[in-house]
Amino acid sequence: MKKFVSKSFFDKPTKTLAKDLLGTYLYTEHKHGITIGKIVETEAYLFKNDPACHAHKGKTKRNEMMFEEAGKAYIYLCYGMYHLFNVVSGKKGIGEAVLIRALEPIEGIELMKKRRNIKNIKQLCSGPGKLVLAMGIHAKHNGICLRTGPIKIAAKKNSKFEIQVSPRIGISQAQDLLLRFTIKGNKFLSK
DNA sequence: TATTGGATCGCC
DNA sequence: GCGATCCAATAG
Numbered sequence: 144m145k146k147f148v149s150k151s152f153f154d155k156p157t158k159t160l161a162k163d164l165l166g167t168y169l170y171t172e173h174k175h176g177i178t179i180g181k182i183v184e185t186e187a188y189l190f191k192n193d194p195a196c197h198a199h200k201g202k203t204k205r206n207e208m209m210f211e212e213a214g215k216a217y218i219y220l221c222y223g224m225y226h227l228f229n230v231v232s233g234k235k236g237i238g239e240a241v242l243i244r245a246l247e248p249i250e251g252i253e254l255m256k257k258r259r260n261i262k263n264i265k266q267l268c269s270g271p272g273k274l275v276l277a278m279g280i281h282a283k284h285n286g287i288c289l290r291t292g293p294i295k296i297a298a299k300k301n302s303k304f305e306i307q308v309s310p311r312i313g314i315s316q317a318q319d320l321l322l323r324f325t326i327k328g329n330k331f332l333s334k
Numbered sequence: 335t336a337t338t339g340g341a342t343c344g345c346c
Numbered sequence: 347g348c349g350a351t352c353c354a355a356t357a358g
Contacts (some may be wrong), residue, residue: 144355165358186341188341196341197341200355203354203355205353205354206354219341219353220352220353221340221341221342221352222339222340222341222343222351222352223340223351223352223353224342224343224350224351225342225343227341227342236335242341270342270343271341271342272342273343275341311341312341313341313342314340314341314342315339315340327353
């Protein structure tokens, strides 16, 4: 389980990275303990020809992390209430990222329940705002390296699964782009 | 300077 | 289906 991905893991097209992240493990360490969840749902946000991407109109103070080199965290506030967690992708200067939308809880489940204040395991990480709370991810983690910081990505095991491709969720622009990737049949996906 | 509209969630 | 609640991007 403690086999974290190498730097080269992030060095690939964003769409490919979004698919490759499926089945890997998101690991966070915190003073209250560690939590681990298997990534079961991702979305790609591209720099070009993608109006739904924050970086589409250029760099701002909010999205500047998206322009950093791949393998860093981009965390931002959505609807004034929830922080969403992204893996920065693409070369430095290219504003792309992969949104992590859902996890299957693996370790530290009691801690996740406490943070979320619910009991149903299927609802612990079944959405981008939920998993950020369950994993103890905070806005101050914006820009940290996902290989050396308190949030890491561990390599996937030899489990086989089918990848399902579909339109992204919760956006009003570019709804025709098929950039959402899920593990087919997984019980922990968002709705 | 004012208005608007989100990569959401939980409860009505 | 609706409100909570912040901030960046627009318009004026």
